[in-house]
Amino acid sequence: MKRRNTLQALAALAAAGLARPAFSQTTKIVFGYTAVTDFTSVFVAADQGYFKKRGLDVELKFIPLNSTIPAAVQADSLQIGGPTPSVYLQSVDGGLDQVVVAGGGVTSKSITGFGLVARAGSGIKTAAHCVGKKIGVPGLGAFLHVTFRAWLKDQGVDYKKVNFVEAAFPQHGDMLRGGSVDAVVSADPFMSRITDTGVGYVASYYSTFLPEGQPTIIHVARRDWAQKNAAAVRSFQQAVQEGATFMQNPKNNDAVRATIGKYIKLPAEVLAKMQISPPGPVxxxxxxxxxxxxxxxxxxxxxxxxxxxxxxx
Structure with a gap:
């Protein structure tokens, strides 16, 4: 009798153990971003705990040049990264098998947070004045480079007559000051810092000619990784969408700006006046x-x- 009771007790314990939910292992994701507000929905998702509550351990890693992100994703030093659409499409064209899992910022005609910033005294005022000049862009083939060339073409200027050089955002002010470039295609907060110091001036907010709602940053992963970690990718998408919703609530404006400052390292006075790219998570x-x-x-x-x-x- 005692043996039967013991077996019954063990069976009950085993059944209880099987009834308990399986342990959910946290998925580690290293996410690569550059110093622009187009990544704000990801910043918010990290700070507000939207990743964590979905079982994701997301480490945000700063990448100086956007054009290097697809290679880092391919090498698995990043599991997800945020290249511009043009950088991504060129990487696919070159043979990398990567998929879009979410979106960052999108264009808006009300946004004047990026443009052509000319060196003080350069005399650059129009698209035609760019011919023969050396202009720095934060990534050859990246968003600002491609859209600026499209603007030049729209203005009747042959962009092949402009000398473009690659320069990370933080270098723009020093390059203008030192005279190594005549102008830069830059974005806030770096653009505002340049104009505030008098090193340069905005020659054109060319971005206002772009159509509304086009992605400026997209979040990509290697196809095989995304397929293997499909549940984690879905959770990442949901967290970014929740971050975008948080951003769009005016009551959260101060919190959103503080979060941007945390990841892009901006002083309060710059954060207070900078424009934030609207989110486009899908x-x-x-x-x-x-x-x-x-x-x-x-x-x-x-x-x-x-x-x-x-x-x-």
């Missing part, structure tokens, strides 16, 4: 089609990618 085939067409015009793609296959589903 990327569509139509948006990628826009970028493919723009890049085709600039002979940046050898192939015509099937954009539908580039979105993680």
């Amino acid at each position: 990327v569509t085939t139509k948006q990628l089609d826009y970028w493919v067409a723009l890049m085709k015009e600039q002979d940046m793609l050898k192939t015509s990618p099937n954009v539908n296959s580039l979105l993680f589903k």
Whole structure:
């Protein structure tokens, strides 16, 4: 009798153990970002605990040049990174198999947070004045480079007659001051710092010619990693969407700006007046089609990618 009771007790304990939920292991993700507000929904998701509550351990890693992000994702030093659409599409065109899992900022005609900043005394005022000049861009083939060339073309200027050099955002002010470039295509907070010191001036807020709602930053992962970690990718998407919702609530403005300052290391006075790119956490085939067409015009793609296959589903 005692043996039977013991066996029954052990069976009950075993059944109870099977009934308990399985232990959920936290997924580690190193996410690569650059020093722009287009990553704010990710910053917010990290600070507000939206990743953590979904079982994600997301480490945010600063990357100086956007153009290096796809290679870092491919090498698995980043599991997810935020290249510009043009940098991403060129990497796919070059053979990397990576998919879009979410989006960062999007364009808006009300945003004047980036533009052409000329060196004081350079005399640059129009697109035509850029011919023969040396202009720094934060990533050859990246968002600002491609869209600025599109603006030059729209203004009747051959962008091939402009000498572009790659320069990370933090270097822009020093390069203008030292005279190594005539102008830079820059963005806040670096643009405001340059104009506040008198080293340069905004020659054009060329960004206002861009169509509304086009992605400026997209979040990508290696296809095999995303497929293997599909549940984690879904959780990442949900967290970023929740971060975007938090951003859009005016009551959270101070908290959002404080979070930006934490990851981009900005002083309070700069944070208080800078514009924040509106979020676009979901990327569509139509948006990628826009970028493919723009890049085709600039002979940046050898192939015509099937954009539908580039979105993680």
